[in-house]
Amino acid sequence: MSFLNLLDLHPGLADGIRGKLTANQPLSAVTWFRIGGPAQLMFQPADEADLSAFLAKLPESVPVLPVGLGSNLLIRDGGLEGVVIRLSAKGFGGVEILEGNRLKVGAAVPDKRLSEAAAKAGLGGFSFYTGIPGGIGGALRMNAGAHGTETCQRMVQLTGIDRQGKRHVLTNADMGYGYRHSGASKDLIFTEAVFEGEPASEDTVRQEMAEVVAHREKAQPIREKTGGSTFKNPAGTSAWKEVDAAGCRGLTIGGAQMSEMHCNFMINTGEASGHDLELLGETVRKRVFEHSGIRLEWEIKRLGQPGAEGAIAPFLEHS
Numbered sequence: 001m002s003f004l005n006l007l008d009l010h011p012g013l014a015d016g017i018r019g020k021l022t023a024n025q026p027l028s029a030v031t032w033f034r035i036g037g038p039a040q041l042m043f044q045p046a047d048e049a050d051l052s053a054f055l056a057k058l059p060e061s062v063p064v065l066p067v068g069l070g071s072n073l074l075i076r077d078g079g080l081e082g083v084v085i086r087l088s089a090k091g092f093g094g095v096e097i098l099e100g101n102r103l104k105v106g107a108a109v110p111d112k113r114l115s116e117a118a119a120k121a122g123l124g125g126f127s128f129y130t131g132i133p134g135g136i137g138g139a140l141r142m143n144a145g146a147h148g149t150e151t152c153q154r155m156v157q158l159t160g161i162d163r164q165g166k167r168h169v170l171t172n173a174d175m176g177y178g179y180r181h182s183g184a185s186k187d188l189i190f191t192e193a194v195f196e197g198e199p200a201s202e203d204t205v206r207q208e209m210a211e212v213v214a215h216r217e218k219a220q221p222i223r224e225k226t227g228g229s230t231f232k233n234p235a236g237t238s239a240w241k242e243v244d245a246a247g248c249r250g251l252t253i254g255g256a257q258m259s260e261m262h263c264n265f266m267i268n269t270g271e272a273s274g275h276d277l278e279l280l281g282e283t284v285r286k287r288v289f290e291h292s293g294i295r296l297e298w299e300i301k302r303l304g305q306p307g308a309e310g311a312i313a314p315f316l317e318h319s
Contacts (some may be wrong), residue, residue, distance in 0.1 A: 001078055001307070003040035010059060017054050019045040019088070027079065030086065031070035032133065033266075034225045035274045037079025037304060047091040048161065048191045055189075056165030058083065064163065065303065066189045068135035069110060072142070072228050074300050077274040077307025085189060087137065092191060097121050101197050102156065107137035107190045111144070114195070115209055124200030125154055127208035131216040133228060137190045143177045147212060152177035154195045160188035180232050180299055221259045225268035230258075230281055231296040239296060240264035246291040248284045256280040266300075275309040278302055286315035 005023040007014055014021055025042035028034050045051035058064070063082030067073065092108035095117040103121065105114055111129040114136060118126035128149040129139070138144065139151045140158055157171050168188065176183025216222055231239040240263050243249065249263035255272030258280065259265040266277055285296045306312070 001037055003081060006041040013057055018050050019043060027075045030067065031073050031075055032225060033074060033227050033268050033277060035268060035272060036075025037077050037307065039080045039084035040082055042084045042086060044086050044088050045091060052161050052165040052167065055161060055163060066137060068138040071133040072138060072300055074227060074274060074277055074302045076304035078305030080304045101199060103195050104192060105136050105195060106192050109136045111136065111139055118197055119202050119205040119209065122200060122202055123197030124205050125197040127205060127212055130209045131212040136193060140190050140193055141182055142180050143182055156194040156196050158190055158193035160190045163187040219262055221261045221265050221267055226265050227300045229264050229299045230266050231264055232299045234294050242288045242292055242294050243284055246287040248287055253280040253283065258284060275307060278312045282312055282315045
């Protein structure tokens with residue numbers, strides 16, 4: 001499937017823009033599942049000013065979606081209409097050590113790199129990022145966390161560009177953080193953030209990081225094509241326990257499977273489609289609900305248009 005070229009539909013859109021614009025860019029190359037249709041237009045801005053200038057010119061009718069490292073993302077087979085914005089490491093990948101045990105971090109920085117930078121600076125409190133396979137932009141948006149620590153406990157303030165190209169600075173309190181959630185406007189594209197840690201020896205921090213890595217390698221299918229945790233943990237229990245109790249460990253549909261190692265992880269066994277993965281997830285939700293009455297909520301973001309196999313209605317839609 002391909003879309004009409006937005007650059008042809010909106011002459012002058014690329015004028016003065018320094019970043020890279022690509023029509024019908026396949027998204028399978030930028031998601032951890034390695035599936036998904038094309039983006040109608042992908043924009044990789046040169047820097048924050050370039051992003052602001054582009055958004056100011058882009059007609060309001062055109063949808064915009066920022067995509068980071070693609071680790072927590074399921075793009076449907078029909079692709080994404082509108083503009084996908086992917087921040088470059090060159091323009092948004094810096095880490096700067098500030099006074100007061102703080103770091104200023106670009107939104108394109110991988111979570112693991114933040115923990116590395118903090119370790120070198122003698123700052124504790126960031127080891128949990130070692131085990132999160134995403135980028136800072138996504139972590140800020142969804143309040144990513146692991147091992148008892150969440151992004152909201154370290155983030156001081158962030159900068160974002162709105163749909164009209166205006167720059168905003170938000171404090172931690174402005175974000176309305178909750179479990180795997182923030183209340184920030186969906187129109188904001190985060191570009192950088194300031195985090196605060198605690199003084200700690202590099203050896204101590206690196207030992208904590210090594211423990212996180214060891215746990216992840218032992219418990220999670222990190223060498224598979226996966227999207228991380230599929231469902232949010234329900235109150236009072238763990239998603240994987242409910243999936244396992246409902247008999248869904250190893251459940252397979254087409255090329256998609258609930259991991260035998262960690263059954264809250266979906267994996268692409270090689271030839272899965274977006275349809276396979278979403279159908280598997282909804283099947284698991286149905287079986288868990290029938291077994292325990294628990295309504296699992298997706299943690300993975302599912303976006304885009306369905307492919308030739310059609311849309312998948314949520315199994316719990318009318319339950």
